[in-house]
Amino acid sequence: MNKIILIIAGMTLVTYIPRLLPFFIVSSSKLPRKVSRFLKLIPYTALGALIIPGAFTAIPQMPLAAILGVGFAFIYSWLKGGIIIPVFGSVAMVLLLLIVK
Amino acid sequence: MDNQSYKDSQFRNGITSGIPIMIGYLPIAMAFGMLAKTTGISMLQSFMFSACVYAGASQFMALNMIAVGAGPGEIILATLLVNFRHFLMSASLAARIKADIKKYVPFIAFGNTDEVFSIISLKSEEPTKEFMLALELMAYASWVGGTVLGYFVGELLPPVIGDSMPIALYAMFIAILTPEVKKSIKAAALVLLSGALNTFLGYMNALPSGWNMIVAILISSTIGVYMFRKEDEVDE
Known part of the structure; x- marks a missing residue:
């Protein structure tokens, strides 16, 4: 078998199985309270680990641009909410900073 | 609202919520397609990477490892380690969904990326299957479509565009999270x-x-x- 196809097949399995398996283990009814609270906190802690420190090193050519970009996203969404404008705004800001650099 | 129009509105809601993911995924997927081409991967195999594996960071890592001559075993093991975080995210999501949408679970689970999970799990109302599947379809289509697009036209884009795009998904994560930390x-x-x-x-x-x-x-x-x-x- 072609090496690349083997890699793709293996990667597909080891990615899909961890995504699928919990749906057969965890069911929303009759979870112990502590487990249920633990699972409810995962969105916050996962986002914390996804954002920090990655967001600050996202633009290796110009770390300041990354800081200003995510700073804009944070301040705008704090004041006005929404997702599209923070996303476009931070991309535009980083793009501009990289162009004028 | 009757049942069908509720389902339709949930589906539309999922499409709308998918737009920021699309903005974030498209350029990154294009970069993947472009890089796959320069690594010597065929068009069909690049497509299969995104359509079957469907996990951004590990796909880039695999290209890197293929380029330096790593074996399939090493690459697959590294992928398992990198993508195992989704086990936790799926466990968290599984605790929130209703039993009656169990037959859609194979699809919902397949599409449970970091970005999809973040949007679904910080949504205040209970996620319906229409919402989740529409959201996942948007994300998946932009990832797979972006890969193919990048394979063909990636080198036509000025590099500064690709260089600035990595901020998009972080900005999205922050925008999802900010209203929660404010509360x-x-x-x-x-x-x-x-x-x-x-x-x-x-x-x-x-x-x-x-x-x-x-x-x-x-x-x-x-x-x-x-x-x-x-x-x-x-x-x-």
Whole structure:
């Protein structure tokens, strides 16, 4: 078998199985309270680990641009909410900073 | 609202919520397609990477490892380590969905990326299958479509565009999270704790790639369970 196809097949399995398996283990009814609270906190802690420190090193050519970009996203969404404008705004800001650099 | 129009509105809602993911995925997927081409991967195989594996960071890592001559076993093991965080995210999502949508679980689970999970799980109302599947379809279509597009036209784009795009998904994560941390100082504390642990573990550089994040999530969520009394659940 072609090496690349083997890699793709293996990667597909080891990615899909961890995504699928919990749906057969965890069911929303009759979870112990502590487990249920633990699972409810995962969105916050996962986002914390996804954002920090990655967001600050996202633009290796110009770390300041990354800081200003995510700073804009944070301040705008704090004041006005929404997702599209923070996303476009931070991309535009980083793009501009990289162009004028 | 009758049942069918409720379903339609949930579906439309999922499409709309998918737009920021699309903005974030498209350029990154294009970069993947472009890089796959320069690594010597065929068009069909590049498509299969995105359509079957469907996991951004590990796809880039695989290209890197293929380029330096790593074997399939090494690449697959590294992928398992990097993508195992989704086990935690699927467990969290599984606790929120109703039993009657179980037959859609194979699709919902397949599409449960970091970005999809973030949007679904910080949505205040209970996620319906229409919402989740529409959201996942948007994300999947832009990832797979972007890969093919990047394979063919990627080199036509000025590099500065690709260089600035990595900020898009971080901006999206922040925009999803900000209203939550604004509501709850405890949510903010947990986010910072998890981020600090992840940073510290990255600095220590002792764990395999991908596990800093998993350990940070496990420790900070456990601390959260014991730190918060039942009357101040962060999700209420």
